Amino acid sequence: MADKSQICSVWVGSETGILKGVSLSKKRAFNFCDMSSVSREQEICALTWGDQQESEVLVGCVNGSVKTFSTEKGVFTETRVCGDFSQGRFTGIAVTDRSLITCVESGLLKVWTEGSADTAEINVGGGVCRMRQNPSQRHRVATGGKENPLKVWDLERPDKPIFTAKNVANDWLDLRVPVWVRDVAFIPDSDRIVTCTGYHQVRVYDPSTPQRRPVLEAEFGEYPLTALALPTGHDHVVVGNTHGQIAVLDLRKGLVRGCMKGLAGGVRGLQCHPSSPLLASCGLDRFLRIHSLEDRSTVHKVYLKSRLNCVLLSSRDLELVGSDAAGEVEEVKEEERDEVWDSMETVREKGEKRAALEEEEEECGETGEKEEKKKKRKKAKK
């Protein structure tokens, strides 16, 4: 289990409640789940990294529980109940300095501090579709939803949002333009926020200016845009809609730069890799696709038998082959055995053998990490 989870560089959450890890170098996908509690109520609706070193994945389920999965050990280590079924699904989970921020569809944004039992609560309005955390200022979050305009909250001053977006002016028939914010992202190195709506609009807001209306508005397609991702560096944004169309838009003029082909079902999750120009997309057609952002071609396509809800990329190089020769030999042997048993992986309790294996793998994992860090530095220099 541990070695399987360590080589996985892409994590995908599915509707059946199974967390899937995909290793692109080995071209294998692994299921990680609790065999006892596989049910539709455990449907994964949010995924995020638990810490900066990306050793823990926080998995938010439909029934309100947040499970912690350790990538080094390959097991679910903790489960926390952070809400229940009646409040709706998780629309975002984030982590700041030892506290967990969760937001559900009914609008309840809670900050769970570690150690103490009390939680800070903010009501952000009903019908929330997405909550996202600013990666550079981790105490700021943005929320938006159906008839719920974009609001940026500072968790240190939770009574009022620091920025509320104003709706655009009435359209050419003098009718109010409806609001349906489906995904939000913070543009790095600036204060700006980009949102995509269910009415196929992409809008950029700038809280540093006195203008509360969007600074830029662009439209794509005729179907609701469901997911958004920001590639690092450029002024682009990648959006996906319910028809499986993924487009790269330019944020300077608001024009479409190009589309990614291949998806046949609605896009549920999009994420760009931090360092390499790759885009991971998952959707209702049960495939995980990795596209290259430069020439918009499909680099990898993996069939993962259930409908996929969210995707999470690790910052390390996606195609990095796993550590030692010894490790590889073990993995090859296990592959031959696992050819037949690949479908369901059960999570068992720790035994002696497992402890011994873990120690070996941790050592290998450490050396592997050092190599990865060196490679990262080299890439940064380039």
Next chain:
Amino acid sequence: MDFVEVPVSEDVPSKKCKVKKEKKKQKRAEETEDKGPESECAETSSSRPALPPTFSLSEIKNKQRRQLMFMKLKQEKRKQKLELRKKRRKEREALGDKAPPKEVPKTIENQRVYDETTVDPEDEEVAYDEGTDEFSAYFNKLINPKVLITTSDRPRGRTVRFCEQLASVIPNAHVYYRRGLALKRIIPQCISRDFTYLLVINEDRKVPNGMILCHLPDGPTAHFKVSSVRLRKEMKRKGKDPTEHYPEVILNNFTTRLGHSIGRLFAALFPHDPQFEGRQVATFHNQRDFIFFRFHRYIFKNEKRVGIQELGPRFTLKLRSLQKGTFDSKFGEYEWVHKRHEMDSNRRKFHL
């Protein structure tokens, strides 16, 4: 100009085309004159005038002559093929038991590109997915289907008759006239009256051409293109009208994951327990992404022979999109959308 007389036998062509002998002879005369310079390059003793190797039939500007030459070419090829076949058959007979096995001809179904979403029968994850999806209530035998059949607004006679015949084929089906009502408003009412399926036949220019099949409580909506509809009176050698017995259902060749979903969608239209006294069977046969619907009555004459009689309407369907949730074409999320330029580029790739 130097003329090189190349012997052209008039026997072979004239044997084959006896009607046009006169014209031919004229042509022969013309051809030998014209082909003189062309055949300078190669002198052969073949029946056809020798032509330079870079000559192709499309360069002949005269249509009649071109057609004639092409016809001759085809005849030559056919003759060679026949000879080859005869030779092979003789060899096979000569070898007897030691003859190599007959080669299987390549068909598009044989050459189908392997689809990675093909469902393995022992796959637990897919089995779990199917066991807990929107049809689980039906497949766990908790609910009996109840179908509402309607059309697009103001249907013409053919579509109305098609709906009536469909209602006779699908048990527990009710036909209602669509009085210009919006589907999104009909759906909550259907749910409150315990309908499990909404079937809308779309009509264009007096002919049914589309079908929306919506599984009701919260289920997927499939949009099909309907073609080749044959009503009962257009069937040759048809039997009497179908009875009220529940038919059996045959689903053929739904191999991929998408095919499984669609197959389950069709299976849940019919009640679970077929009444074998009725001897009626509804078949949904998938071939090359087209789904053929047939309705038969069968009778076993003895243990090995069955007689079938086709009753009921017959139509073909092609899936255009599968949407998660009830009908909402603008804001709904699609599980699968047919994208012609991406999916139809390969003749050997199918999705169902």
